[in-house]
Amino acid sequence: MILEVDDIHSYYGLSHVLFGISLSIAEGEVVALLGRNGAGKTTTLRGIMGLTPPSQGSITFQGDEIQGKPPHAIARMGVALVPEDRRIFPDLTVRENLAVAERKPRVMAGGWSVARVYDLFSGLEKLDGRKGGHLSGGEQQMLAIARALMGNPRLLLLDEPAEGLAPLVVRRLAEQVRMLKEEGMTILVTEQNLKFALELSDRAYVIEKGQVRFEGTAEELAKNEEVRGAYLAL
Amino acid sequence: MPLLAGAGLLVAAPFVLSDFKVILLGEIAIFALLAVSYNLLLGYCGLVSFGHAALFGIGGYTLALILAKTGTPFVVALVSAPIMGAAAALVMGFLALRLAQIYFALFTLAVGQVAWSVANKWVSFTGGDDSLAVTAASIPDPISSPGSESLYFFIVAIVAAALLVLYLMVNSAFGYTLQAMRESPTRAEFVGIPVRRYRLLAFVISGLFAGLAGGLFAVHNHFVHPEMLFWLVSAQVLLMSLLGGVHLFWGPALGAGLVVYLRDSVQGVFPELTEKHLGQILTLEGLTLGAVALAVAIFLPLGVGGMLQRAVRLAASRLGARGRASGEGPAPGPPAFLGTAAAEEPRGRR
Amino acid sequence: MLLSVSSFTSCLSDPGCVVFQLLGGLSMAMVLFLIASGLSLIFGVLRIVNFAHGSMYMMGAFTAYWLVSRFAGTPGHFWIALVLAPLVVALIGGAVEVVLLRHIYRRSHFHQFLLTFGLILIIADVMRMSFGGEFKSISRPDLLSGSVSVMGRPFPEYNFFLIVVALAVALGMWLVLQRTRLGRTIRAAASDREMTSALGVNVPLLFTMVFALGAGLGGLAGALDAGRGVAISPTMDVQIILLAFIVVVVGGLGSFGGSLLGALIIAEVTTFGILLLPQFALAFVFVIMAVVLLLRPWGLLGKPLEE
Numbered sequence: 001m002i003l004e005v006d007d008i009h010s011y012y013g014l015s016h017v018l019f020g021i022s023l024s025i026a027e028g029e030v031v032a033l034l035g036r037n038g039a040g041k042t043t044t045l046r047g048i049m050g051l052t053p054p055s056q057g058s059i060t061f062q063g064d065e066i067q068g069k070p071p072h073a074i075a076r077m078g079v080a081l082v083p084e085d086r087r088i089f090p091d092l093t094v095r096e097n098l099a100v101a102e103r104k105p106r107v108m109a110g111g112w113s114v115a116r117v118y119d120l121f122s123g124l125e126k127l128d129g130r131k132g133g134h135l136s137g138g139e140q141q142m143l144a145i146a147r148a149l150m151g152n153p154r155l156l157l158l159d160e161p162a163e164g165l166a167p168l169v170v171r172r173l174a175e176q177v178r179m180l181k182e183e184g185m186t187i188l189v190t191e192q193n194l195k196f197a198l199e200l201s202d203r204a205y206v207i208e209k210g211q212v213r214f215e216g217t218a219e220e221l222a223k224n225e226e227v228r229g230a231y232l233a234l
Numbered sequence: 235m236p237l238l239a240g241a242g243l244l245v246a247a248p249f250v251l252s253d254f255k256v257i258l259l260g261e262i263a264i265f266a267l268l269a270v271s272y273n274l275l276l277g278y279c280g281l282v283s284f285g286h287a288a289l290f291g292i293g294g295y296t297l298a299l300i301l302a303k304t305g306t307p308f309v310v311a312l313v314s315a316p317i318m319g320a321a322a323a324l325v326m327g328f329l330a331l332r333l334a335q336i337y338f339a340l341f342t343l344a345v346g347q348v349a350w351s352v353a354n355k356w357v358s359f360t361g362g363d364d365s366l367a368v369t370a371a372s373i374p375d376p377i378s379s380p381g382s383e384s385l386y387f388f389i390v391a392i393v394a395a396a397l398l399v400l401y402l403m404v405n406s407a408f409g410y411t412l413q414a415m416r417e418s419p420t421r422a423e424f425v426g427i428p429v430r431r432y433r434l435l436a437f438v439i440s441g442l443f444a445g446l447a448g449g450l451f452a453v454h455n456h457f458v459h460p461e462m463l464f465w466l467v468s469a470q471v472l473l474m475s476l477l478g479g480v481h482l483f484w485g486p487a488l489g490a491g492l493v494v495y496l497r498d499s500v501q502g503v504f505p506e507l508t509e510k511h512l513g514q515i516l517t518l519e520g521l522t523l524g525a526v527a528l529a530v531a532i533f534l535p536l537g538v539g540g541m542l543q544r545a546v547r548l549a550a551s552r553l554g555a556r557g558r559a560s561g562e563g564p565a566p567g568p569p570a571f572l573g574t575a576a577a578e579e580p581r582g583r584r
Numbered sequence: 585m586l587l588s589v590s591s592f593t594s595c596l597s598d599p600g601c602v603v604f605q606l607l608g609g610l611s612m613a614m615v616l617f618l619i620a621s622g623l624s625l626i627f628g629v630l631r632i633v634n635f636a637h638g639s640m641y642m643m644g645a646f647t648a649y650w651l652v653s654r655f656a657g658t659p660g661h662f663w664i665a666l667v668l669a670p671l672v673v674a675l676i677g678g679a680v681e682v683v684l685l686r687h688i689y690r691r692s693h694f695h696q697f698l699l700t701f702g703l704i705l706i707i708a709d710v711m712r713m714s715f716g717g718e719f720k721s722i723s724r725p726d727l728l729s730g731s732v733s734v735m736g737r738p739f740p741e742y743n744f745f746l747i748v749v750a751l752a753v754a755l756g757m758w759l760v761l762q763r764t765r766l767g768r769t770i771r772a773a774a775s776d777r778e779m780t781s782a783l784g785v786n787v788p789l790l791f792t793m794v795f796a797l798g799a800g801l802g803g804l805a806g807a808l809d810a811g812r813g814v815a816i817s818p819t820m821d822v823q824i825i826l827l828a829f830i831v832v833v834v835g836g837l838g839s840f841g842g843s844l845l846g847a848l849i850i851a852e853v854t855t856f857g858i859l860l861l862p863q864f865a866l867a868f869v870f871v872i873m874a875v876v877l878l879l880r881p882w883g884l885l886g887k888p889l890e891e
Contacts, residue, residue, distance in 0.1 A: 049782050050782075051778060051781075051782060070781070070786075070788070071778075071781040071782045072781045072782075072783075072784050072785055072786045072787065075781075075782055075783060075784035076784045080782075080783075081782045083779065083782075087776055087778075087779040089771070089772045089775050089776060089779070090775060091771060091775055092768065092771060092772060092775075096768050096771075096772075097772075099765070099768055100768055100769060100772045100780065100783055100785070101783040101784065103784055147783065148783075150783075151783060151784050276694065282693065282694055282697055329874070329878060332878060332881075333877060333878075333881050335693060336633050336693060336837075337833075337877055337881045339633075339693075339697065340633075340829055340833055340873075340877065341873075341874060341877045341878075343826075343829065344829075344830070344833075344870045344873045344874050344877070345870070345874060347826060347866075347870050348867050348870045348871065348874075351864060351866050351867045351870070352867070355863040355864060355867075356863070465826075466701075466704075466822060469635075469697070469698075469701040472694070472697060472698060472701065473698060473701065473702075476694060476695065476698050480694070518709065519705075519709075520705035520706060520708050520709035520712075521705070521706055521709040521710070523702070523705050524702040524703065524704070524705030524706035524709065525702070525706065526702070527698050527699065527701055527702025527705065528684060528699055528702040528703070528706075530695075530698060531688055531691065531695040531696070531698045531699035531702065532684065532687045532688060532699070535691055535692075535695055572691070572692045572694070572695070
């Protein structure tokens with residue numbers, strides 16, 4: 001298991017949002033984390049990244065405990081987050097956005113570089129000198145994923161990547177994520193859009209009110225009307 | 235009960251304490267009023283003003299100038315001080331309340347400094363740096379002598395009355411509205427509360443009582459000086475308020491008492507240092523108050539008042555648990571606007 | 585009596601006087617720019633309004649004074665002081681960030697104001713205890729003690745030097761911010777510190793560096809000003825911080841170019857304002873600040889903040 005989340009509880013101020021979430025991901029797997037708005041998907045990802053550290057529970061990444069470590073340390077160990085609202089630096093150019101995430105070139109076969117992410121996201125290259133704030137939603141999403149890759153992550157956390165994008169753009173995005181998967185990238189993706197998630201993922205977790213309510217393969221979830229009806233929108 | 239005991243102590247004080255201590259108590263009362271009036275903006279509206287010293291000084295100069303330049307009776311001068319404070323606050327607030335947070339703070343700083351530079355530089359009118367005397371002859375007899383019981387009672391009575399008015403005000407619908415607006419101005423605006431108008435009213439009331447405090451200060455000290463208007467005085471009032479606890483009505487008054495008392499007790503602590511610096515007065519006031527400010531900012535965000543409140547609640551819940559089941563629920567968490575919550579809310583910057 | 589229109593108009597009608605005043609204003613502007621750019625940088629990245637920034641300037645001046653007296657016999661002692669003083673202040677700034685500021689980033693801005701106010705009081709008292717309250721000064725370095733004739737009027741060589749140094753620092757800072765990895769990271773953290781940390785940047789360390797850099801700029805301004813012959817005293821902090829605030833508010837909090845523009849405006853208005861209203865030149869600039877805040881709260885070159 002590359003990532004093991006064991007019984008984490010998280011709070012925002014005084015409000016308790018996660019009530020003992022546990023999940024695990026094997027190397028090379030694509031796992032979907034599904035649930036309605038406010039179910040705790042984003043908080044789970046933020047907890048793994050160290051942005052909203054859980055108050056109890058443990059998170060191990062490649063066998064090392066990362067719970068309690070600062071976000072930059074977790075990032076340097078090989079976790080990268082693509083947040084829901086993309087969080088592109090609006091005043092930095094596309095290339096500068098990528099460069100911020102570039103760590104000292106690690107000796108690693110197949111490490112990511114600006115040229116390689118431009119290869120995968122072919123639309124980005126021609127936007128090289130454009131300010132991040134002047135990109136469309138789809139372009140920002142590509143840039144956010146590309147930026148995350150620049151840190152050569154072993155685990156990619158994608159928070160609702162399809163949200164707010166036109167169907168055509170979502171199709172292309174799905175293609176790109178599939179290519180990452182084929183390269184062997186481990187991905188944890190949150191979604192409300194069941195179809196998008198099931199198409200890409202091997203396994204899925206469904207959470208509701210900060211607790212895991214279902215765990216199984218994508219096929220099992222696709223067949224399980226009851227779970228889908230109870231915890232997922234449409 | 236504690237209120238009565240406190241009142242009893244205040245009444246007995248001048249008969250048992252030295253003149254010097256009585257003067258100190260009078261000064262504490264004046265700064266308590268200044269700090270509580272400031273807290274109407276700080277604690278109840280969530281606005282940091284650095285122009286409060288200017289309103290305080292305008293009150294003081296109004297009284298001093300009227301007495302020095304005209305033959306107007308004392309009472310008229312005394313009443314004019316809060317009126318001018320309120321008028322100045324109306325102008326300052328009308329402009330400043332278009333701005334939020336730090337811009338509000340910096341704007342009030344700028345306007346306050348303009349008032350300060352007028353007091354400092356318009357020497358022919360204000361006396362400038364030489365200060366402006368409020369002669370004993372211009373003050374009615376019983377309250378004209380510093381350290382006297384009558385002056386003390388006069389000051390304490392007015393301050394007590396003013397605090398009572400402020401207390402009733404913040405515990406009225408007006409006060410609750412201010413607090414609701416503090417938590418979320420946009421939501422308040424949305425449900426139809428005219429936020430700016432409410433805040434302007436709070437600003438004017440705050441200026442009224444700051445002006446009154448300034449007038450009392452002039453009577454109590456027999457002079458006014460441009461320093462009264464300087465922004466560092468506003469910062470000291472900020473310290474008083476946060477030290478005492480801005481989420482409590484009495485907090486700033488408590489803080490004012492502590493600060494004025496500390497300021498006084500570090501005077502002349504190190505005579506040998508003072509001598510070493512050739513007559514430079516070295517009081518260690520800055521070090522002391524500075525250390526208090528750091529300690530409050532880092533360790534005591536809810537102030538001494540907040541700490542006491544927590545201790546009292548804890549004691550009460552212990553007692554309650556031992557006796558009958560306590561009717562009170564768990565102690566509420568710290569006010570969110572002080573930013574003391576353990577975890578930061580996720581907030582994306584767009 | 586208060587208004588001295590005659591000296592104002594007589595200067596305006598004499599090109600020599602105007603150029604001379606402009607140059608005088610420019611040297612003042614450069615010192616203001618150095619201070620304000622540090623203040624603005626710190627605000628831009630840490631989101632802290634550092635009321636104690638004037639204290640960094642003051643410490644720069646006192647450190648320069650101390651070093652100059654310490655190395656009085658050594659040739660080039662002024663230059664040693666000019667280089668070391670900003671470094672000393674930067675180190676102190678870094679320590680202040682680590683020991684104190686770090687604990688209050690999540691507090692309300694009330695507490696942030698309070699903490700930096702406490703620093704003002706403490707630093708002023710420490711300076712008073714170490715150096716006494718009376719005015720100190722250092723003389724200009726021999727190399728730059730002369731004057732150049734500018735349209736018939738003697739203009740100190742040192743002020744030219746000061747203008748050149750400050751412009752070089754401005755250019756250097758701009759290059760660092762725009763062209764280097766550090767500058768890119770600073771700009772990223774200024775717009776979104778959380779995302780920056782999630783991308784592997786050690787943001788706490790970056791904050792320490794930025795605060796040290798800002799403090800060092802303030803210290804450099806203090807040391808440069810000390811060399812000009814400015815009176816060094818434990819009250820120079822609260823005087824300069826007000827001007828620095830005005831500059832950054834007029835130019836735009838967090839904007840580097842804004843610091844330069846604001847400094848030029850404020851310094852020139854002050855220099856010419858003194859001719860017109862000798863007593864109230866300061867009130868002039870406060871009015872400018874108030875007007876800018878009302879019409880364009882984010883400053884001439886700044887950008888609106890969403891809170």
